[in-house]
Amino acid sequence: MRFADKSIYADESILIPRKGSLNNLFYKNEPFWTVDTMFYTKINKHKVYPKFLFYQLTTIDYSNLNVGSAVPSLTVPVLNEIDILLPPLPEQIQIASILSSLDDKIDLLQRQNKTLEQLAETLFRQWFVEEAEWKGNLSEYVKVQGGYAFKSKDFKEIGFAGIIKITNISMEFIDINKSDFVDETVVENLDKRFKIKSGDFLIAMTGAEIGKIGIVEKTEKEIWVNQRVGKLEPKIPYGNIIGYLALKSREGQDHIINACSGSAQENISTNGIEEMVFASYNSEKANSFGRLxxxxxxxxxxxxxxxxxxxxxxxxxxPKLMSGEVRVKN
Incomplete structure (x- = not known):
C-alpha cells in the first residue's frame, strides 16, 4: 500500500478495478486516494447501506463484464447496467452486520496467527541467528521431499484425493480447499512419502511462487503433494519447524533466490534448499527451541x-442473503 498527502474521497466507498484483476473489490471507510486503474463509488446512503452494497457487489463475476482484449477492463457504462437486489434499509443493515461479524472474526484469527508467527520468528532469530555461528547446513535438520509428478489428464474438479500444487501455497497457509483431485486408483499404490498430513510445511520450488512456504491446516482429507512442491521432513525432533522458520527468514529467502537456476522459469532443487548454510545442529538447543x-x-x-x-x-x-433465498427478521 502507498500513501498520499491528501485524499480523493473521505466517505464510505467501494473500490472496483478498472483494469487487471476485476474481481478484487475493496470496501473503504476512511479517507483514501486511488490510482487510475480503480473506480471509486459515491453511495446514496438513503437507498443503500454501503457495507451491504459491498457484499452485494462481491457476488458478481466481473470477468463476464470484461470489455478489454489484452488487459481485462471495466467501464462506467457497463457498471451502471448492473442490477442489484435491495431489500429495505433495516434489512440491509442486518445482513451486512451478520457478514461483517464473520469477517471480523476471520480477521482477528488471521492477525492472531501473524502475531504467533512473529513470536516464533523472534525466538528463532535469538536462538539461531544472533547467538549462533552458521557453520552447518539445513540438511542437518530437514530432508526436503519433492512431490510426485501427477499427470494432468488425471486431474478432476471432484475426486478422492486432493493434490497440492504450487498455486495452493502462500506465505501464511496452504489452501487445501481449492485443489484439483484424482481418483483413488491414481494414489492407491503411491509411495506414502508423497502424502500430506496436518502440520506439514510445504515450499514452492518453481516459478513466480518460488520460496513461498506455508503450513497445512488440520484436515481429515486425503491430500498428496504435486511435483515442484517440497515437503519438509524432520530429521530431528522439531526439525521441520526450525527448517520452516529458517527458509521463511530473510536469510532463507536470499538463499533460495541465489540458488535458483533456469532461464525461462526459475527453479530450485530439494538439494539446493537443504544446502542452505545454517547453525550446526545442537540437540539441546534444537529441543529447547522446539518445545517453546x-x-x-x-x-x-x-x-x-x-x-x-x-x-x-x-x-x-x-449468495443466499444477497439473493433473498435467506431472509433476516427485524
Missing part, C-alpha cells in the same frame, strides 16, 4: 481450522 515454539504452531493450526470454517459459512451465506 511448538505451542505457537499448534495454535496457528487450530486457528486455520476456525478460519476455514468461518470462511465457508460466510461464503455459503453470502
Amino acid at each position: 515454539s511448538q505451542p505457537f504452531f499448534d495454535k496457528i493450526i487450530f486457528n486455520l481450522n476456525q478460519i476455514r470454517t468461518l470462511t465457508q459459512l460466510r461464503d455459503n451465506l453470502l
Whole structure:
C-alpha cells in the first residue's frame, strides 16, 4: 500500500478495478486516494447501506463484464447496467452486520496467527541467528521431499484425493480447499512419502511462487503433494519447524533466490534448499527451541481450522442473503 498527502474521497466507498484483476473489490471507510486503474463509488446512503452494497457487489463475476482484449477492463457504462437486489434499509443493515461479524472474526484469527508467527520468528532469530555461528547446513535438520509428478489428464474438479500444487501455497497457509483431485486408483499404490498430513510445511520450488512456504491446516482429507512442491521432513525432533522458520527468514529467502537456476522459469532443487548454510545442529538447543515454539504452531493450526470454517459459512451465506433465498427478521 502507498500513501498520499491528501485524499480523493473521505466517505464510505467501494473500490472496483478498472483494469487487471476485476474481481478484487475493496470496501473503504476512511479517507483514501486511488490510482487510475480503480473506480471509486459515491453511495446514496438513503437507498443503500454501503457495507451491504459491498457484499452485494462481491457476488458478481466481473470477468463476464470484461470489455478489454489484452488487459481485462471495466467501464462506467457497463457498471451502471448492473442490477442489484435491495431489500429495505433495516434489512440491509442486518445482513451486512451478520457478514461483517464473520469477517471480523476471520480477521482477528488471521492477525492472531501473524502475531504467533512473529513470536516464533523472534525466538528463532535469538536462538539461531544472533547467538549462533552458521557453520552447518539445513540438511542437518530437514530432508526436503519433492512431490510426485501427477499427470494432468488425471486431474478432476471432484475426486478422492486432493493434490497440492504450487498455486495452493502462500506465505501464511496452504489452501487445501481449492485443489484439483484424482481418483483413488491414481494414489492407491503411491509411495506414502508423497502424502500430506496436518502440520506439514510445504515450499514452492518453481516459478513466480518460488520460496513461498506455508503450513497445512488440520484436515481429515486425503491430500498428496504435486511435483515442484517440497515437503519438509524432520530429521530431528522439531526439525521441520526450525527448517520452516529458517527458509521463511530473510536469510532463507536470499538463499533460495541465489540458488535458483533456469532461464525461462526459475527453479530450485530439494538439494539446493537443504544446502542452505545454517547453525550446526545442537540437540539441546534444537529441543529447547522446539518445545517453546511448538505451542505457537499448534495454535496457528487450530486457528486455520476456525478460519476455514468461518470462511465457508460466510461464503455459503453470502449468495443466499444477497439473493433473498435467506431472509433476516427485524
